[in-house]
Amino acid sequence: MKRVLMRWLALLALAATLQGCATVAQPDPRDPLESMNRTVFGFNDAVDRAVLKPVATAYKKTLPSWTRTGINNFFANLDDVWAVVNSALTLRGQAFGDSVGRVMVNTTLGLGGLIDVASDLNIDKHKATFNTTLGRWGVGAGPYVVLPLLGPFTLREVAALPVDRQGNLVNQVADEGTRTGLTLVDMVDTRSTYLDSEGVVNGAALDRYSFIRDSYLQRQRYQVYDGNPPDEDPQEP
Amino acid sequence: MLSKRGFLGLTGSLVLVAGAAFTPFAHAEDEAPDAMIKRLSVDVLDTIKADKTYRTGDLTKIVSLVDTRIMPNVNFQRMTASAVGPGWRQATPEQQKRLQDEFKILLVRTYAGALAQVSDQTIAMKPLRAAPEDKEVIVRTEIKGKSDPIQLDYRLEKTPGVGAGWKIYNLNVLGVWLVETYRSQFAQQINAKGVDGLIDALAEQNKANAKKG
Numbered sequence: 158m159k160r161v162l163m164r165w166l167a168l169l170a171l172a173a174t175l176q177g178c179a180t181v182a183q184p185d186p187r188d189p190l191e192s193m194n195r196t197v198f199g200f201n202d203a204v205d206r207a208v209l210k211p212v213a214t215a216y217k218k219t220l221p222s223w224t225r226t227g228i229n230n231f232f233a234n235l236d237d238v239w240a241v242v243n244s245a246l247t248l249r250g251q252a253f254g255d256s257v258g259r260v261m262v263n264t265t266l267g268l269g270g271l272i273d274v275a276s277d278l279n280i281d282k283h284k285a286t287f288n289t290t291l292g293r294w295g296v297g298a299g300p301y302v303v304l305p306l307l308g309p310f311t312l313r314e315v316a317a318l319p320v321d322r323q324g325n326l327v328n329q330v331a332d333e334g335t336r337t338g339l340t341l342v343d344m345v346d347t348r349s350t351y352l353d354s355e356g357v358v359n360g361a362a363l364d365r366y367s368f369i370r371d372s373y374l375q376r377q378r379y380q381v382y383d384g385n386p387p388d389e390d391p392q393e394p
Numbered sequence: 395m396l397s398k399r400g401f402l403g404l405t406g407s408l409v410l411v412a413g414a415a416f417t418p419f420a421h422a423e424d425e426a427p428d429a430m431i432k433r434l435s436v437d438v439l440d441t442i443k444a445d446k447t448y449r450t451g452d453l454t455k456i457v458s459l460v461d462t463r464i465m466p467n468v469n470f471q472r473m474t475a476s477a478v479g480p481g482w483r484q485a486t487p488e489q490q491k492r493l494q495d496e497f498k499i500l501l502v503r504t505y506a507g508a509l510a511q512v513s514d515q516t517i518a519m520k521p522l523r524a525a526p527e528d529k530e531v532i533v534r535t536e537i538k539g540k541s542d543p544i545q546l547d548y549r550l551e552k553t554p555g556v557g558a559g560w561k562i563y564n565l566n567v568l569g570v571w572l573v574e575t576y577r578s579q580f581a582q583q584i585n586a587k588g589v590d591g592l593i594d595a596l597a598e599q600n601k602a603n604a605k606k607g
Contacts, residue, residue, distance in 0.1 A: 185578055282542065353511070360504040360603045363579045363595050371578055372570045379569025384545065386569075388532070 187301055187374060194303040198366050201308060205348075213348035225346065227271040232327075232343050234263045234270030236284070239324040243285035247293045249383070252283035284380060287324060288317040292381035301370055309373045424559025427550045428522040430467070431533045435517040438463055442512045449510055456506040465502075469551060469561040470494055476563070477576040478592070481584040489589050496596035501572075503603055515539040528552075531560075544568060 184191060217225065237259045244253035259275040259282065267274040276282065291313055292298065299312030310318075322328050327343065330336040362368035378386050425433070441459060442448045448455055474494045475482040485493065520534035529552045537544040547566035553559060565572045583592040 357504050357507055360507070360599075360606070361500065363576075363599055364582060367579045367582065368575060371575045375570045375574060376568060384569065 185370075187298075188370060189300050190302060194301065194370075195366055197303040197305055198369075200305060201303065204306060209345070209348050210352075213345050213352060216345050217349045217352060225349065228342065228346050229350065230263070230267070230273045231270045232346065233273065233282075234260060234267070235326045237263070237282065238326060239321070240283055240285040242324065243287060243290045244283060246290045247285070249283070249285070252285060252383075255281050255283055256285070283383075286317065287320040288314045289381050291317055292377075298374070298377060298381075301374060309369060311374070311377055314377075424554060426522075427524070427531050427560045428519055428533045430558045430560050431535060431548055431550075432517065432519055434464065434467060435535065438509070439512060439515060439517065442509060443514075449512075453503065453506050453510065456509050457502055460502050460506055460509070465498075467557060467560070467562055469553070469563045470498055472551070472561075472563045473497075473573055477573045478580050478584070479577055481580070481589055481592070485589045489593065492593050493589070493596070496593060496600060497576075499600045500596055500603070503600070513539070518543075 188194065220228075237256050240256040241253060241260060244256055258280045262275045262278065262280065263270050263273060266272070288311075296313050296316075299316075302310050302312060302315060304310055304315070327336060327339045330339065358365065358368060438459065441463075442456075448459070471490075471494060474490075474497050477497070478485070478493060482490065482493075515537050516539075518536045518538055520536065522531065522533060524531040531550050532547055533550060534545070534547045537546055545566070545568055548562050549564035549566075550560040550562055553561050563573075580592055583595050587594070
């Protein structure tokens with residue numbers, strides 16, 4: 158799997174170079190790799206249309222909604238476990254307490270995470286990964302990069318990726334088959350939750366690439382600042 | 395029985411109260427910004443919940459709901475100008491009007507689709523952090539339903555005596571400001587093909603969206 162990925166990367170790097178680095182008229186300072194990113198973005202889109210989207214659509218059609226909610230909750234509970242660690246690393250007392258509470262309630266009463274009892278009890282969810290931890294420690298987001306098959310990232314996220322992967326309990330499963338299976342289910346499930354909103358993006362965007370990039374970078378910043386980023390009032394023309 | 399004195403006193407107070415109610419205090423009727431957002435949100439959510447025909451997939455009804463209830467409380471010119479950026483000043487009044495019209499169709503149509511998904515959602519207000527003299531405020535809300543809550547924030551400007559006293563000029567969904575998301579897309583078009591190029595691109599997108607139904 159890894160070797161295949163490397164080969165793709167090499168191929169894409171080559172394609173990008175051969176394109177003679179199609180220059181971008183007005184480069185965005187946050188996106189110096191725009192022309193390469195656009196190539197990868199197009200590639201990801203093609204893969205998505207050919208494989209991931211049809212699978213996710215079938216998944217959504219086949220499985221009843223309560224089953225999908227259960228699967229979604231199961232993976233969300235694993236995210237909460239990782240949020241416990243990262244809230245502790247950034248000394249977020251409230252987020253730490255809430256996340257511990259959520260994991261305990263959902264793992265026991267929620268039958269191993271399948272039912273999100275904690276949300277019914279109004280215990281707030283706090284998303285925290287090693288990427289947000291680095292951001293809260295003061296590491297800048299860095300340039301925007303689109304990775305083959307993986308999608309939009311900031312450079313900081315790429316740096317945090319190995320740690321975040323280890324922090325995902327799915328990757329701690331010893332049996333490789335189970336591990337790959339769980340990862341794939343997580344991927345398809347996540348994709349299926351975007352099926353409705355992508356219609357909105359397709360309708361609303363003049364240029365999907367910039368639309369997704371600008372939303373993504375704002376959202377990243379929002380998460381690092383716990384939903385309260387310092388106000389940057391838009392400049393009036 | 396009311397004693398005469400008591401009766402006079404009561405009449406006096408009534409006159410006072412009535413007087414207070416009708417004295418033209420400067421914009422005494424203006425609402426607080428968070429109260430206005432709450433009233434609007436509850437109104438729109440309840441209207442959609444009460445009438446199943448809003449969810450049949452035909453967007454015309456939702457679009458007219460957005461037009462009549464929400465748009466009067468939006469400073470759409472400011473929103474468009476801010477998204478267009480420096481190019482706005484180079485545009486003629488005619489171009490500015492067309493930009494607003496096309497941008498409005500684009501937003502209303504695409505986001506009406508999201509409103510058509512409303513089922514059991516309710517709105518929760520977050521505490522307002524603003525001083526009484528502030529001319530611009532952010533109102534933070536959360537839409538709660540079966541799935542994860544959706545943060546929905548609004549930027550409002552004070553418009554004393556006009557409408558409810560406040561107008562929305564930017565909207566934030568899940569941490570993403572709408573105007574900012576359009577800024578580089580619009581700049582791209584203007585840099586490549588000028589203001590008319592942007593108008594054409596918006597009009598084309600609207601045509602394509604209308605075909606999809």
